[in-house]
Amino acid sequence: MESIKHRKNSETYTFTTPAADSSIEILNEFYWTQESEPHVARRKAILKKYPEVSKLTGYEPITKWYVLGVVALQLSVAYYLRNTSPISWKFFTLAYVIGATSNQAIFLAIHELSHNLLFKKPLHNKLFAIFTNVPIGIPYSASFQPYHQLHHKFLGDSFLDTDLPTKYEGILLSNVLGKVFFATCQIFFYALRPMFITQIQFTYIHLFNIVFQISFDVALVKLSGWNSLSYFIMSSFLAGSLHPCAGHFIAEHYVLNEENKPRSAKELDNHVNIAPELLPMETFSYYGPLNALTWNVGYHNEHHDFPYIAWTKLPELRRIAAEFYEPLPQISSWCGVLWWFCFNDINTLWNRVKRVGKQKSGKKVGIRLDLNE
Template sequence: MTPTHAAPAAATAGLDAERSVSSVSPQARRHLQMRKDALRAHPDLRALAGPDRRTALAVPLLLALHWGVAWAVSGSNLLVVFLAAFCIGQFIIHAAGALVHETAHRLIFRGDRSKLAFDLGLETILGSFSKQLTYQHEHLSSHHPFIGDYERDYEHEDLCAFKAREMLVHDRPRLQRVLTIATLFVHLLPFGFIISDEIFPRIYERVTGHTARDARRDIASSKPPIWQRRLFIAWSLGVNVLLLVAFGFYGWLYHNWALSIFLGKFGISNLGQSLSEHPGDDVETPTRSTYGWINRLLFNTGYHNEHHTFPNVAWTRLPDLAQAAPDVFSARADKSYLGYWWEHVKGDFKTSRRNPLQGQDQSARCPKLDAGAGTAAQAEA
């Protein structure tokens, strides 16, 4: 949902943190400097800032398309439902997720009430059970001000999960390949990403003897208020009941299967976009953009370098930003979303991706299970 915005009131602290140069990561500081340099060379860029309310029209269009597919498959079979979810549904969900990104930054509506109404409209498409609110807060208070910082940026892969795969690749490569294939299979199932998160970390812990989750990591992002979470959970429950009543089991299944695929390993555009955006340790060029036809479907989320440098510019004006300052925005991703997704899938067989804390002592972060239990007991005491 990268995943990942009009800032909720509690999350505006993330924007304030971003403006405080002393409190942000080196990569975030680089974007602040890029913004200053761009405004110095092109002062007219200031005119591009601000929300675009016309974006609200996209919600009924996406909802009609999504529920239209649900109606179309309601009298079909499991294979047709799966193909519709894989080939159409996940990309509709991604488009709605791109709008979550816009509303988190308050680039559609500034006011709290109008933003809440818009977000509930998105929840009618997504049925996220309030997870879109979690994303909005984490994106603003964790990702933007602390981009590239493993401890604070929620987009970083968990170190212990990485280390568990790395250990198996080195010691038991055949077993790692089997687990990768099993993970991919589970992620094709309805609610597969939830099942996977419950099963595979425990398997990795059993076979490696080390914890597969970094319990010491705390990104300390802001959180949505309880009343808002409850409202969105209730709204999602209502949406699921309505889907079931209006389109039957297969129509309901289509929606939830599409959401599951989007959030899992087979979320081709979602995972591919996330992998394409940030190299990880490049302070000089912390963010890359993807240009081309995909932005017509995903509300210009490919203009990611432009967005991180000018997060107050709505998606409709990001191409104007890139065109007006080509000397500033020249960092392009070297592959398509599909290319990054395929590289990621192959990398899971041999753990070729960069270690999140390369060169640092990681034994304390991912201890043996007995040592981890002792550490946890000491922490409680």
């Protein structure tokens, strides 16, 4: 076992990573830590050294035009396939190449909207998210925002961060077939897991999201037929399945051995002033070309450090604060992540950092959020 000690204030915490040949009882457990999540500390350190970073925060008006273009593209392809069978190669190919790529962009546009990064007023972001939701086929946007806010505020918390796999997922799916099934059906896990872990307040925004989406689906079927709606549903499934862009789901927070090698002392020579706690092995960034299709979601350490900086300015944040980000482990390929996760024995659903806290008692915690904040 390798232990990484970290001193914070007057207390010393130990983060233990099990060896690959450890017993199954040791391997089948999450990486528990008492350390606070790293992003708040790094944000404060960056702002202290580079106060100009604060000028990067704020919404990005141009994003809405790109989103309108993606939605229009999906509507056009859905209409084009209205007379094409969903079990044909033509239908599947277009759903995978255009539909899944577009709906992944739509998922992540809703992600930007959840941080109020398209419009100045929060309500306008919520309403536009409901419109953006249309090609997904099922109501999604209203529930995503509060759950995603919890992910940011309580990163690694067993009951408030629903991005974390549950113990039962770890037990049942930490084998090759289980991991392939998980990677193939990620969209279902992310959609269904939250409701079994943490409850959020149901608001008029949720109701409007449901009514608007169902009304649109009914109109689509009447005007264009079931095949068009099937295109939306298939696109959404494939967007969260074995698709290159879907690699970001696993790449962002899973501790994968191929991408999580500590940097050598020589590599860190130019960064000796960066405190150890600011070099976590918990959130990972990807700087490859697929960021162009996904609103720079690959800049994930940067995003967690500054959730209210829009996608267009995340590269500038990394440029300004390069010494804070260069030493961090990076993901080189989202396709590679899917392969390493599924077929490398040491990579399992247990490879996530969870935080020790009051919630580690096994008791479910409910939370109510004011969605007008």
